[in-house]
Amino acid sequence: MLSVVAGFQSPDGGSVLFDGNDITKMPEYKRAEFIGVVFQDPLSGTAKSLSIEENMAIAAKRGSKRWFRMGVTAKRRAFFKGHLEQLGLGLEKRLKTNAGLLSGGQRQSLTLLMAAMANPQILLLDEHTAALDPRTAGLVMGLTDKIIKDLGLTAMMVTHNMKQALDYGNRIIMMHEGSVILDIKGKEKEGLTIPDLLDMFEKVRGEGLVDDKLLLSK
């Protein structure tokens, strides 16, 4: 579903609406004007042979025309520094370091920062903490929450971690075999626990299985 929204894949049927406009056929790079994405693989969000500031310069121009202006100017550098300081990882002192030399957590944090640059309206998070160790994952998740709240973004996060979904989400959509089987929001979601979610999932899935078995056994 996330791939269809981001434009990586085209849907078998149906359409993708953004703000009332049909964007089903819009190429991925054009959607980037209002969509920021963070991938599961920390290596895929940044270009390894470009420096931190150069990566950020590419993100800063998302949605606008790229011509022959210098990518990194003194003004932009100061702006990048300010952004990087928020991370608290000391990256603001390593602007000229190639992204390939950073750790997975650092690269993912940088990707997150880049995805939130240039005023996106939607942030797509594709299991973006799944490939990180628990401590770094917590750090990146906290940062994600902060950025979303600070900028007032709409975010769609794919996760297999139910605790994450319950702690950070305000609407939970559960998918099973390509279709939505559960959609919980607002008051319904408050006070929900992991066992509750599991119960609901078993119930919905169980019914499906029973149907299949009945069909197959006859």
Add this chain to the structure above:
Amino acid sequence: MSYFAFLGAIEHGLVFSLMAIGVFLTFRALDFPDLSVDGSLPLGAAVSALLITKGVDPYLSVAAATLAGFGAGAITALLNTKLKILNLLAGILTMIGLYSINLRVMGMPNIPLLGYETVFTPIEAMGISPQVAAIGLFAVFALVICVFLVWFFHTDIGLALRATGDNMKMVKAQGVNTDRMIFFGVALSNGFVAMSGALVAQSLGFADVNMGIGTVVAGLASVIVGEAVLSSSTVLKAVIGVVIGSMIYRLAVAFALSVELGPIKLSPGDLNLITAIIVVIALTFPGIRKKLGGAK
């Protein structure tokens, strides 16, 4: 190797460094193995030679040749991005097609330029020897292209182009039209190669339809030798490395041709085999260095 052969190798190294920079732009920066350069080098030579024999200013003929190369590269890029033909094959198709086009442009397999005015004429008129004039002029061309490329690689569009060769998934997510980057990169690369071809023709005194054979491999050899000599950690170093690599490669070829091993004497016809061997050595060089316990 004689002093004359040494200067000749430097001259060749400099003029072909423009071609090597083009190869660097596609193979390294854009990660697009473009083989059309075997056709765009003689295209540049053909266009320039034809215009010179028609009385056009030699410098203007170089500019026209560069534009022609740009167009050839644009075709390769469009074959790849619009018609979804594999990049290697797209380059080969353009290269094959250019062979016929080059013959059409020239109207014959080669055009001699003896007696015509070339880019060297005004410099030689100042009483400078032809060889020194050529080295000086080619050095200026190489310097200008290097400065241009280093600047270009730091602009918004240049950054997006480098990132396209590095991580296509990332640049698309950052709103970059990668087809456009491939178009610019491959076209620009072939423009440099054709410019090189135009200058080579004027320095040799003729344009020949077969002068492009082995261009890609020679360019790649220069790029790899450059990387082995100078680490390509920054754009500036990488681009300078290509120029130095090109000169070292031509020196190596000149040296190989001057060696006599008993009854075996290498001839210019052996050039392509020598190039292939140099590329193999240069490619395996980092691995050998690692095995010997050297740094990196």
